[in-house]
Amino acid sequence: MRKPERSTIASALVAFAVAVVVLGVLFPRSAAGELVDIASRPIMAEIALRLAVPITLAALGGIFAEKSGVINIGLEGLLIISAFTAVLAAWALGGDTSVDLWVGFLVGVLASVLLAGLFAVVCIEYEADQIIAGLAVWLVALGLAPFASTVVFGSKNTASISRFSEWTVPVLHDLFVNSGVAPLEYVGQVLLRANPIVYLMFAAVAASWYVLEYTAFGRWIEAAGENPKALDTAGVSVHHVRYAGVLISGVLAGIGGASLSVGHVGSFVGNGTTMIDGKGFIAIATYLFGNYNPLGTFAAAMLFSGLDSLQIGIQQFTPYDIPSQLIQSIPYVTVVLVLVLVGRTRTPDSAGEHYDTGEDS
Amino acid sequence: MNDDSPRATTESQPRWRRTLSRLVDASAKERMVISVAALVLAVAVGFVIVVLAGLAATCATKATVLGVPTPLCYDPVAVYHELFLGAIGHPLSGNWTPLHFRMAVTLQNATLLVFTGLAVAVSFRAGMFNIGVQGQMVLGALAAALATIHLGGVAPSGVLGTLVLVPVGVLAGAVAGGLWGALPGALKAYADANEVITTIMLNFVAANFAYVVVSSWFTPPDSSLVQTANIPTAAYIPTVPFAFQPRDSFSLLGLLFAVALVVGVAYLLARTVFGYDLRASGEQPEAAAYGGVSEKQTMVASMTLSGALGGVGGAVLVMMVQGRWLANLPQLGFDGITVSILAGNNPLGVGFAALLFGVLKSGSAAIGFGTDVPPSLVDVLRGLVILFVAMPEFFRMIGASLGVGGDVDA
Numbered sequence: 001m002r003k004p005e006r007s008t009i010a011s012a013l014v015a016f017a018v019a020v021v022v023l024g025v026l027f028p029r030s031a032a033g034e035l036v037d038i039a040s041r042p043i044m045a046e047i048a049l050r051l052a053v054p055i056t057l058a059a060l061g062g063i064f065a066e067k068s069g070v071i072n073i074g075l076e077g078l079l080i081i082s083a084f085t086a087v088l089a090a091w092a093l094g095g096d097t098s099v100d101l102w103v104g105f106l107v108g109v110l111a112s113v114l115l116a117g118l119f120a121v122v123c124i125e126y127e128a129d130q131i132i133a134g135l136a137v138w139l140v141a142l143g144l145a146p147f148a149s150t151v152v153f154g155s156k157n158t159a160s161i162s163r164f165s166e167w168t169v170p171v172l173h174d175l176f177v178n179s180g181v182a183p184l185e186y187v188g189q190v191l192l193r194a195n196p197i198v199y200l201m202f203a204a205v206a207a208s209w210y211v212l213e214y215t216a217f218g219r220w221i222e223a224a225g226e227n228p229k230a231l232d233t234a235g236v237s238v239h240h241v242r243y244a245g246v247l248i249s250g251v252l253a254g255i256g257g258a259s260l261s262v263g264h265v266g267s268f269v270g271n272g273t274t275m276i277d278g279k280g281f282i283a284i285a286t287y288l289f290g291n292y293n294p295l296g297t298f299a300a301a302m303l304f305s306g307l308d309s310l311q312i313g314i315q316q317f318t319p320y321d322i323p324s325q326l327i328q329s330i331p332y333v334t335v336v337l338v339l340v341l342v343g344r345t346r347t348p349d350s351a352g353e354h355y356d357t358g359e360d361s
Numbered sequence: 362m363n364d365d366s367p368r369a370t371t372e373s374q375p376r377w378r379r380t381l382s383r384l385v386d387a388s389a390k391e392r393m394v395i396s397v398a399a400l401v402l403a404v405a406v407g408f409v410i411v412v413l414a415g416l417a418a419t420c421a422t423k424a425t426v427l428g429v430p431t432p433l434c435y436d437p438v439a440v441y442h443e444l445f446l447g448a449i450g451h452p453l454s455g456n457w458t459p460l461h462f463r464m465a466v467t468l469q470n471a472t473l474l475v476f477t478g479l480a481v482a483v484s485f486r487a488g489m490f491n492i493g494v495q496g497q498m499v500l501g502a503l504a505a506a507l508a509t510i511h512l513g514g515v516a517p518s519g520v521l522g523t524l525v526l527v528p529v530g531v532l533a534g535a536v537a538g539g540l541w542g543a544l545p546g547a548l549k550a551y552a553d554a555n556e557v558i559t560t561i562m563l564n565f566v567a568a569n570f571a572y573v574v575v576s577s578w579f580t581p582p583d584s585s586l587v588q589t590a591n592i593p594t595a596a597y598i599p600t601v602p603f604a605f606q607p608r609d610s611f612s613l614l615g616l617l618f619a620v621a622l623v624v625g626v627a628y629l630l631a632r633t634v635f636g637y638d639l640r641a642s643g644e645q646p647e648a649a650a651y652g653g654v655s656e657k658q659t660m661v662a663s664m665t666l667s668g669a670l671g672g673v674g675g676a677v678l679v680m681m682v683q684g685r686w687l688a689n690l691p692q693l694g695f696d697g698i699t700v701s702i703l704a705g706n707n708p709l710g711v712g713f714a715a716l717l718f719g720v721l722k723s724g725s726a727a728i729g730f731g732t733d734v735p736p737s738l739v740d741v742l743r744g745l746v747i748l749f750v751a752m753p754e755f756f757r758m759i760g761a762s763l764g765v766g767g768d769v770d771a
Contacts, residue, residue, distance in 0.1 A: 073557060118748075126752035127754045128753075131557065132750070133748065133752070139743055140745060140747075143740030147737045150737060151414040151734075281558055285558055285562075323576065325569040333566060335558065336554070339559055340554045
């Protein structure tokens, strides 16, 4: 079976969305019309952007790790541990001022980096199977965070603390929102006043894209995954580059997890699959769909979070009595469909393999 | 850098030869040593975690550890005492029988973990990472509950009904789990979709799907929980009169069935053509394909078998323990990953690892009763065990530095 190209799939999706919009505009009383009405509210875009944050950041981290040759399937665990630790630290400081929250945020990122560091040592130094070690990272976090939460808070869910307040772009926001021009008002509402985590996400996407595309370090990362021998011959330590790749995945996933808890929700939920709820695994699917490109990955993450925000909207604004669990399955089913359509992505040649420096082979 | 991967075919290189002979000569023994070492290390790290948690927690009275007053809120010695001896009912404290109800809980957990552990093991042996056993189990449990409830009206009661309903329930579980497992297998075989991600996603889908189905159509009107009606009495896996009580939710016959499956799967893998194909696909995919094994068919078949075993686990959960399908089933599928990895994906090893984890799961309940430490400590241990099993090189280095295990690293 010949695989459709990613661009073909993306175009088909866009065409489908356009068709729904046209239908909806032409027939405002139809289901498509209601969908368009819901989807066009600024609040939907705001929700989609916020939901995209943990997925995008974890995915960017996954790109750095996998491009350098270490498949990090433990992103879910990194999100869990940083989300919990950030709340714990912010709560210990009082949890109500923005300083408490930002310090908590940093502690959360640090926890994620430590766990990623452990994963890196296990994979690079002790040559563990990366998939198994990644599963271990996930399961350790899935056990540890609810355990620690129960120790401190007496329940798998933490106490509620404050959360980041929105940032407003000075002058421009007022100018846009009061402009009287609908598209500008929309942009003003969605992009010029937003949760800081949204701006953090944009910055991370741009920075990752720049680093991977235009810097020497980006080329080393690429070489460590594609042709470690060449990198070694050029005098750059493959191990060091891989450590860097995995640690960066820890930083980025840590920002994602802490963004979700102290940035957006204001607590940590540790029941069942925790509040992370598979976002780390969805992140892996998004960077595969985005073909390891930060921009494409961001687009894929927006696709998932857009669907997710739409399902929230459908539940809130329509009279249809669709069971929420059914609609909540949409993002997971989408991941499966995307993997089926995209199929095997061309993973870096040496991803998943250990690299020994010359002397013993 | 390819020469130490199991897929390399050139036998001329001494390093590859060394690796091969090491795997063949020492694999069983070495695996066992690594598993035991990983477990000991996980328990040791867990001890440190309990101590740290004991420092972090707040409490009215501080713990006295072995007669020594400490600044800790939790007594780590008591925790492990409960975890291991509490799990089997404190055999040293007198008045203990092997039929203690805690033994029943331990054996019940062990029985269930055999199914999910075998399910994971079969897929891993075939080179497929089936992380979706949880979802396969959830649907297997649902199918078993619905099948026995609906057949209960027409089936005879009593022993005859049991002879009909129990096999039907097990079969329904196997079919539902098998189909759900076949799905990611087929997606991998024919569309190259990464099975690690698809199986995890399908866990969420299965849980949501089963929840919607049960809450929409099968929850009794007077129930405040999302659950099915009770299965007919005749559909319970019968208990043996002289061992354990029905209220213990454990049946020796269930355990025997699990043991039979262990033997059956071990035989299947070791002695049958299908088992050979399956192992060959997992260990040397290229050679297997060259030898005429259809890679795609083996992928689907192994995932179907894996899912069916998970589904049977769900059926037994319903027919031995819960008596109905309940939302939020225990996470036996994830524990199955630990059991299988601890067992080196060997079916016979799965039996022992399941027993060990049965003790830990039962011990976690004992911790909940006997101490203030959160029982989810066992979930932490689960992750740590996998982490340590994942790094055999670590133990080799320690072994080498201690001057033991020379035969392993020779």
